[in-house]
Amino acid sequence: MTEADELRSKFENAVKDFSLMSPTQQGEGITRVLHQNDWIRILVTMSANREERESTIEVELSVPCSSTEDCDSRYTDTDLICGMSLHLNYLADLNEAGFDLEIIKTDSIWTVSAEISEAPDSNLFRLLVPP
Numbered sequence: 001m002t003e004a005d006e007l008r009s010k011f012e013n014a015v016k017d018f019s020l021m022s023p024t025q026q027g028e029g030i031t032r033v034l035h036q037n038d039w040i041r042i043l044v045t046m047s048a049n050r051e052e053r054e055s056t057i058e059v060e061l062s063v064p065c066s067s068t069e070d071c072d073s074r075y076t077d078t079d080l081i082c083g084m085s086l087h088l089n090y091l092a093d094l095n096e097a098g099f100d101l102e103i104i105k106t107d108s109i110w111t112v113s114a115e116i117s118e119a120p121d122s123n124l125f126r127l128l129v130p131p
């Protein structure tokens with residue numbers, strides 16, 4: 001199974017789980033993590049409003065550590081710079097594909113998000129595969 005297929009499967013399972021919940025269980029909606037590593041977290045949030053049938057896919061980027069001293073020698077300064085450049089390009093590609101870009105300055109988190117009102121096609125999940 002490719003990474004894109006795995007993301008699609010996790011998305012479909014989250015939507016299925018949400019649809020099986022009672023309105024009381026759904027509350028304000030639910031959020032599930034589709035992927036997470038040191039740099040990236042991909043989330044899907046389903047709205048509790050049954051008429052909307054909308055979900056939001058959000059990709060969050062943050063530096064894995066605030067300094068090389070915090071990294072326990074996992075990342076050098078060069079790793080951090082190259083990794084940030086690579087991941088910012090990934091967010092830029094998602095932004096060009098229609099995702100909204102936002103920078104949460106207080107937490108130094110960069111995000112892109114898109115509202116999905118119907119079943120997304122395979123291209124979306126290929127685009128979501130992180131570097």
